[in-house]
Amino acid sequence: MTTPTKVALLGSFLCFASAAGSAGGAEPATEEMRSLDEQVQEIKTDVLGIAAELNRLEEKLLYPSNTHLAVFVSIAEGETFRLDSMQINIDGQLATHYLYAFKELEALQHGGVQRVYTGNLPTGGHQIEVSINGKTTSGDDFNSTETFSFDKGIEPKLLGIALNGPKAIDLGEW
């Protein structure tokens, strides 16, 4: 095998061989690690299955389809402004206020879509007000607010807030 040769090659030169120390007792532990790795993969599959079932149950219980409203947020490709926070009011009532961490903002800038709000709403006409603030690429502070109307039917409603720039908030529906 090539591996021992390679290690020996380095070890023979460096008089106080650093590779030799960790050898004792490592093999059984490595075997055990591999066996555990297999079992960890199995339990991950199990828990993913539970999570999926739980999500379905939670959605049915907390957000029945006839009142279900979900609001998603995305940032247009190539936009590099800094989004600090977003506030969403629905029919004049605060639905959510979200502060963005760096990793979350990066995820949005790289094509991620955030489900920022899930709630319940009766059928009929409604208004959503979206306010954002942050810094432009040139470092200036900005605040923007847009209001949109939408209808909620008896089926689940999905709204998508597209931030096409610090001052360009658009709403898409599904």
Added chain:
Amino acid sequence: MRVQTLWLSLVFGTSAVAAEPPAGDEPVARDWYFGESLYYAQQGHFFEALERLDAELGQHRAVDEPALDSLYWSLRDAEFSVGDFELNYRMHHRAGRAITAVLEGAVDEVVRNDAAYRLARIHFQKGQLEDALYALDRITGEVPEDIGDDIEFLRANIYTGLGRHAEAAEVLKQLQSAESLKGFAAYNLGIALLEDNRREDALEQLDRAGQIASDDEAVLAIRDKSNFVLGTLLVEAERFDQAKQYFDRVRLEGPFSTSALLASGWAATASDDYGRAVVPWTLLAERASTDASVQEAMLALPFAYGKLEVHGRAALLYAKALDSFGHEIERLDESLTSIRDGKFLKVLVREEVRQDKDWVIRLRSLPESPETYYLMELLASHDFQTALQNYLDLEDLRRKLASWVVSFDAFDDMIGLRRQYYEPQLPGLDAEFRELDSRMRLRLEQHELLEKRLQSLLVAPRPEFLATADERLTAARLAELEAALEGASGETADALRQRIARLRGALTFTLRTEYHERLDVFARHLRELGQSIEVLEAEHVEFVRTRQAAVHSFEGYDTPIGRLRTHVAESLGKVNLLMARQGRVLELVAIDELVARRDRLETYRDQARYALADSYDRATEARAAAETASLQTAGETP
């Protein structure tokens, strides 16, 4: 196979990440739920990413017309992403299934080739080299432009893994100008040539790899590695002067810095040039005292001074090394005690550590966590990192499962409250609804009758159908009067009959002349009624739905919640058991490493003690000899 994967990571880079250049384009999401999974994946939350994407793909496969589903346009990216997420979440067993499905589906050539490459990459990462090569061999025809070089680089890596070094070298030669593989292709070519027993070619290639200019940290690291390996090979060939030049090319900051400084010193001493060994070892001896190379340099530096006959300086440095080794042995003892007390595992799951992408590095600098000082080498090893990541993943799963247990209690409370609220109201509501429902059905039947009448009037006009109530009463009264006059004779009766006939004529005239106007009004009113009926029916449907929703808000949950509760409890038990076993293995490996480091330090300390005494004696002898010589010189002087 696993060993070979590890070996590849050792040969091709400092870690799996360093061996592979950065990945290509990011997937594009046109489906919000797929976008949501990317949002989590971008943040390294692969469990959540997989959970959402699995659900979305499952729903997409269940729809009747997939082309109308929003995921349809991103399906390929989504299926590829599942494989990436699974690999990142270290679920190698599952990884690749979705991509295999793409590969075996009816897709165009470019997509199939892209899928084959991704599948090969997954097999390679899983250590299934033959399968990886088989997947690459399925690539024919047009290849996506951005992955052409990556495919060949992967092919070369697979060849190397399979021991087909000559073929690997041939492939790598073609990739030397690929900008995205800068450094990696050059270094790997050097290794392939070396493994193919073309030593001189390998040395030349590693020399080229060791001179690549770049600002990229990964490329700089691979350049350092090239120089370090080249230097080591030259030492083995006893070309010490040349070797030292290459060790000196390694940057003073970087993953190979301490090893290169140490090796540079040894290369100088191998050619008996102790003066040149002092410089790198002095630099090294001032660095963090937990590094194995630094500890070795602390002993090597006074050794060099001894050879240079500077015994006083050597004695001082041996004394300093002795102090340092003693101090480090104490720290190692503390670390061992700490690990045996279970503190190591507690440190690993600390939240602030895991918030940092360089958490492995941060572990070392954590206050109050002596157990991690000496584990950097161990932490950098592939198997240990996998085990560590598994432990952290298990801790995440444990937290999730524990929070779900609490959720079930909340669900039970919520369902109980809903039942309390709705159940008493439903009988009354149902009775009221039944009454309203029967009235509504009557009106609906009437509406239907009128609709039919309108239709018949449009076909065959019947003016009397559109008479007002007064007009109908008048017509009825005239009929009564006419009946009363039946059989009567005389002028009065005739006059009355004529009046009745006139009045009926006037009535008929009105009905006939106003017929169309009345028909329009009738049709308009019927339309208005139709609209009201629609509203009524919609409200009826909504009531029925709301009533159903009310019942569904508390009925039918007992079985799924009970089943989930059992699954969660079972899984929590398994996770706890696995965590205990995984934690124990980590502790044992860490203890083994620390004990080995301690043993080495003990040896160093013994050597330092002996060398200190020896240096002290030699320094004393030298001083005595110098004094004697000085006295002799003074005695001889008149």
